[in-house]
Amino acid sequence: MAMIECENLVKIYKTKDIEVMALQGLDLIVEEGEFMAMIGKSGSGKSTLMNLLGGLDSPTAGKLTVDGIDMTKMTRKSLIGYKRKTVGFVWQNNARNMLPYLSAEENIMLPMNFSGTRKKREKARELLEMVGLSARRKNRLDQLSGGEQQRVAIAIALANDPRLLLADEPTGAVDTKTSDMIFDLFRELNRTTGLTIVTVTHDRRLSGKVDRVVNIRDGKTSSEFIRNISYARELEALQHAADVERSERTHTEMLVLDRAGRLQLPAEYISELKLSVPGRVLADIENERIVLKKEKENGKTDE
DSSP states (O other): OEEEEEEEEEEEEEOSSOEEEEEEEEEEEEETTOEEEEEOOTTSSHHHHHHHHTTSSOOSEEEEEETTEEGGGOOHHHHHHHHHHTEEEEOSSGGGTOOTTSBHHHHHHGGGGGTTOSSHHHHHHHHHHHTTOGGGTTOBGGGSOHHHHHHHHHHHHTTTOOSEEEEESTTTTSOHHHHHHHHHHHHHHHHHHOOEEEEEOSOHHHHTTSSEEEEEETTEEEEEEEEOSOHHHHHHHHTTOTTSOHHHHHEEEEEOOOTTSOOOOOHHHHHHTTOOSSOOEEEEEETTEEEEEEEOTTSOEEO
16 A cells, blocks of 8 residues: 555645745655655755645645545544654754753653653663664753754654654754764664655755655656665675766666656756757657657757
8 A cells, every 4th residue: 555645736825915836736656665755946845745744734636645544634633643643753953853951762752642652761762772872861952963863853753653754854954974874774764664754855865875766846746766776785886886876876767747648857858958948849759769859940850
């Protein structure tokens, strides 16, 4: 069963004088147990989608189901239960995950108070050990480094055994070494527990650590990068060919065809071919391939 299903998903934000269409008919399926990253420019709709998945906002139109739950029909009561049991959220800003006057251990225990979890302290210590911070359990927020705070935030998100973990730019405020550590932790959690993880990242280097990368553009999925070799094989290959770009060796890029038969060309393709946008191109079928040809000024076409 798919963990996430988005079909023609639309989100419109309205103010008194303006209407902004953040998602414009987005289609996306995330399988149970998948580790997926979303990339895209600012304003492309990534964070809007994460807010919808987290139950922090509601869709304007379209279909959205998470773990079999129809998010368009959620009542206030069922939404509270969803946030407590189904989804865990890791923010870029640690202050949204932790209370500064509580210790790391107490912060992890806090969400358990609302779900009736037994042996809260024992479980909090297990989670701290999982993220490598057993020795820091009594420390408060101001006594932890940025990377340590983010690892505590991950433990808090896991406190109620969610089915889905959402991480919105979880490495945006930490250094490269800590970023690698956080993504390696995500991968280990995904591998050992089968937890479905969806993260937003601006760092294409980090996106190479996941199974699938979805490129969001103008409120739609425009392309995907699918892993074609295992991460273990990739690490082995890095020892022998460190100068080769990871994304070129490990992932294959695919354009996404929506239900109306439309696709979005990557911006670099449009730039390299000097295509006019908006404009016209000729599509033809040649030897089981779809070939796009741009129109020249004289009305002829150029492949």
